[in-house]
Amino acid sequence: MIQAPPLLQMRGIVKSFPGVKALRGVDLELHSGEVLALLGENGAGKSTLMRILGGAHKADAGSIRIDGREAPFNTPQDSRAAGVAVIYQEFNLVPGLTAVENIFLGRETTRGGLLDKHTERARARELFQRLGADLDLDAPCRCLTTAQQQLVEIAKALAFDARILVMDEPSAALTAHEVGRLFEIIRDLRSQGISIIYISHRLDEVFAMTDRVTVLRDGSNVGDRLTANITRAEMIQLMVGRELTDEFPQRSTIPGPARLEVSGLRRGRAVRDVSFTVGRGEILALTGLVGAGRTETLRLLFGADPREAGEIRLDGRLLNIGSPSDAIAAGIGLLTEDRKTQGLVLAHSVRENFALPNLERLSSQGFVRMRAEREEFARYVEQLKIKIPNQEQRAGNLSGGNQQKVVLAKWLARHCEILIFDEPTRGIDVGAKFEIYRLMNELVAAGKSIIMISSELPEVLGMADRILVMHEGRITGEIADPRSATQEQIMRLAIA
């Protein structure tokens, strides 16, 4: 039997950015009808490699062959012509245009010089049927949910008959239920002969979905195995280059009496009468599907949105929280779900970001005490092992894990008693995750209280002392002993 050349063959891809060698001669092969997992810690070069495949970056060296023939990949148009569609983590949709308009953006169907909306619409509906999805074709994309926007991206790829579909962290912003839907779609696409490169930090998904894994570390290949022939531990070991005995660090703290008491929190349909307590040294997890009202609840607690009703007490004292500054003054800190749009001023230095909630303390008579600021930040950089070349580093240039540590340092320096972690490990690699978990344990050991929102059920089960499950703005269940609970148990409560 003559072996056909692989559908896609990337050879010796090298790419440097100023100061960083992102890829040092990476190889990648993809066969027809295959789902390939591309694994690696953040900064390993996965996204760069995929950007080269998508024509967004130009490789410094190396070749890319499609069906054994070398093809140019200098522009997104080249990539599209070769049948490659890349769905980046940040979607490439124009928020104000509808699904149909986005799908045909740049390749509009026209008749007599005018847009042929009818044909476009029919074709779009057909595509969504093929995906088994039903969504409002006339709503602007900004009104669609993340999962729906993802579907639009997939439909866009199918619309020009892509044979290779790259998905960068497609499940990161989806709820467990939506991830299930996504898997069905991926299986479906594979059976239609479309090959998929799947990038994810969630190893469960890799095992559930993929045929083969290619692992990158520091811009080089470190492993290429069939998914069936590799264990979870081996995968992690390949990614981080060392053995991780446990994904979640051990903790011996026993939660104390209730410190924060929240009762009757209410705002519109998102949050309907939510009450809970958090104890000293406790990690309370708030989980549920996206849109269940978890983030919304904690935004009310933090004063980020105005609440319609509800009382918040800390150590028995009624707090009058009307704005984030009130909450911060009361000793509450929020590590937002989206570091890039809510947690950090990306264009500013890490030092300035660190100081932002601490300026009250770090200034006198309105003047910032620059020395104190630098020294204090230096202490936290050391304590949290934040990897930065210097304090003037732009926050936007850091990896997800380091960004999260800077945000954490912000709040630690405020000596917050209550810390809210909204999806603390989203988009963070395995090694940095472990460190964040370790820090959370240190915090509760020091008597702080943590409220954690997470969609990653293993994380919820592994880290929390107590779990509250939300559904449609209400708390629908409590799991007092996460150690003996299962993911299925949580899912049942979440779907309610």
Add this chain to the structure above:
Amino acid sequence: MKPSRLFADYGMVLVLALLCALFSALTFSDQSPTGEAAAIQVAKMLGQGGSRPARVLIATRDQPDDVAYAAALQRLLSAAGSSAPSVSVVRGEPKDARETLQRLAASGERLDVVACTQATGAWLVFSNLQADFPSLGEPRFVSPRSYRWPNFLKSENLLNIANQIAVIAIVAIGVSMVIITGGIDLSVGSLLALSSVLSARLIRDYAGGIAASPAGMLLCCLVAIFACGAVGAFSGAMITRFSIPPFIVTLAMMLVGSGIAYILAKGQSIYQIPESFVWLGRGADFLNVPNAVFLMAVLYGLAHILMSRMKLGRHLYAVGGNSEAARLSGVPVRRVLMFAYIASASLAGLGGVIMASQLKSGSPTYGGMYELYVIAAVVVGGTSLAGGEGRMFGTLAGAFTIAVIQNGMNLTNVESYTQKVVLGLVILGAVLVDKARNTR
């Protein structure tokens, strides 16, 4: 601070320096010292000549510069005390010089030195002195030496540039703050006009017109500035309370402000104000530096400290960089924005007062297109319209870049229509340079 960092922050300064070098090279020409400077030079030359002269003739034309020269030289020579020479002065035409020479010759005196200016040194009457008036001896001719120096780099010209740009530069301080918060302020030009009209009218109607006292004028100006600040507060409130885009709010206030200025002035200039009112705009009390320039320098110093060293400055940057992240970090975003718009409007008010003082009148036509020049200065100075970054001294460099280009083109006789074209292209070029620098 490391030099590389300095360059990254103030790269515009380099561009400005290059422009200055260019215009210096283009305006390199013969300079003849006049007035006091010339006198000092000539006095020095006389002092060096070994034997001190006993009798000096100063030949000048009847012109202010020459008169000043003669007076200063006389003073300098007589300062020598007992060995001071006796001096005669000619002031006028060559024939006056001939008459004086004849008189001196008639009285039988010898003449040691004839001190001329460059112009009088060329008078024919002196060309053959020994033949014409042998009794006068062999006087030495001394005139100020000419030297090569760029017109552009003369101190009067540099101060002139600074004085011309002072108003725009001061207004640009506030607009920089607004732009750093991610907003824009289009109303400053109109507020400048409003403030000039309001202060002039208050002085005319309530402070006694041309007989107004300094305190009265000061009060009127403060009221005008305060009124502009109130308009800024209104804009800020519209922006923060009702989330109307700053572009639209300040566009509206631009029309409103201009309209009120015309109403208050009844469409005309108001000039019934005291002569002493020009102190701020035309005076130069400190080291020959115009008062407006001095005020500008002080304000830039304060603004720089505010932006780089103070909590409020940090907050302004943070709000512009990411207002949601700032809010969730406890920054009082609304108050910070209010400050920016009030500061911008108040400084526009101050600019109006300075302009009224420079021109000794208030008029609703002042400040036309100024909002655009101010924004150009801010942008050329390296501040991003997206907000979150920018430096005060960058804005100052931007304002000076514009002023230097205008001044340099005036000196090199570029006509005003062409100047506009060049200025527009330079603004574009400056921003391109800035972009290239940032992506490097």
